[in-house]
Amino acid sequence: MGPPHPPLARAVALEHVSRQFSGYTAVEDISFDVAAGHFVSLVGPSGCGKSTVLNIIAGLLAPSAGVVKVFEQPLAGINRRASYMFQDEALLPWKTVLGNIQLGLTFRGRVGPDALDQARAWIDRVGLTGFADRYPSQLSGGMRKRVAMAQAWIVQPDLILMDEPFGALDVHTRLRMESEILGIWGESQSTVVFVTHDLEEAISLSDEVLLLSAGPGSRVVGRYDVDLPRPRDLMDIKTEPRFHELFRGIWSDLRQEVLKSHERSA
């Protein structure tokens, strides 16, 4: 793990970042900060460039203009301090659960009994005890997400990027996975940037919600603090009055962007 950061240091800072794809401007002149240790969600209508922003922070996409700083260092190439949980299947199908979870350690040259113990501990932690030797194709969608979760977290990254990681799961599995993510994050000092189109999910998990405008050329149009106390019980949080207040406040803005995006795509 990296050195401890003073509270509210900037884990990520985007400064006037734009990105074009062959003539199409996905995001334009975006600027925002993510405070270290915070759980921040990016929400916005579909096609607003949320994933583009996340890929730029990951270093998988280079911005066409602007600067990305990660813990105050300008980012060039892959973001070495970040793990990424993808929306799609990203496990290596030819590696077992154990092999997949160990992957980040293997790539860092940490092999041997120590790494193995650590991987086994993560298997237990994400509730996959007894499945170490299975291949991804032999697991359910929820179990594969658990593997992906352990895979991303085992390297103890300073920053975790998640792109609608639970979008494909059924409602109940999703709720459980969200609780587990909060549990693991609560015990770590990692910063999370979470992309979703589901405002309820964003509010119930985050410290802060950033609203992106409808694409093309989307930008940050709103920034909302979520002052719900932690630890949170995701089963009950959606019935709390404060949750509803926050939801109504953000939704009135998000709604406009969704309508705009419908008009543009119509």
Next chain:
Amino acid sequence: MSAARSRHLRTVAGQFALGIGALLLWEWGSRSGVLDKFFFSRPSDVMARVWQWIATGSIWGHLSTTFVEAALSLAIGGACGVVAGFVLARVPLLAALLDPYIRIANALPRVVLAPVFLLWFGLGIWSKVALGVTVVFFVVFFNTYRGVRDVDRVILDNARMLGASERQLIVHVLVPSALTWIFSSLHVSVGLAIIAVVVAEYMGAARGIGYLIAQAEGVFDTTGVFAGVTVLALGVLLVGSGVNRLERRLLGWKQARTGSGSAELV
């Protein structure tokens, strides 16, 4: 379970009945004079000939020659195909330059090269191996190329985010992906290798099943031709089931595509 089992037994019994029925029809046809024995021989004679070859041991030399040639074709053609596929997939410029020539070479019916190889490499096994190599090379080459190029983008990104170096990407992601394609084309490669060497033997050789068939044909010995074909078919069937077993072992992570896969035998 037992219902499925009895259905399976009934299928096998049906398969046997079908084969034996066809053989009996053939036997009856040639005995009753419907089929001319000179052109069609008869199953009992063919069996007797095969048995005679086995009993005198004269067949083993031919059979082993053919399969050694096929194995050498597979090894040499496979190794060249893997290397070429990998290099071209990683060096797009080279792939673009060579593209038309690879297409031309692959479009060429390889059989016409058999006489050329006969001139170059003589009557021994190497002229057969040469033809086999030209056939196997392209199958393995295209599959390797495709396997390396078509690696799932998300899986590559995930490995990169987990800290994989270029070399680790090759070892942990690109090679296994290519191996999947190569092994799933192994049936085709094996079948084509055997066909190629038999054709080459047929055109000119001193040993081998193809030579045996050509000899028999030269003296209008249809029984000998069919006996040669029978031996070859049995040998291929045996090799095919070996390939099946190998594939199941190496591609176990693919969630055993249940079903015997007998339809795709060579």
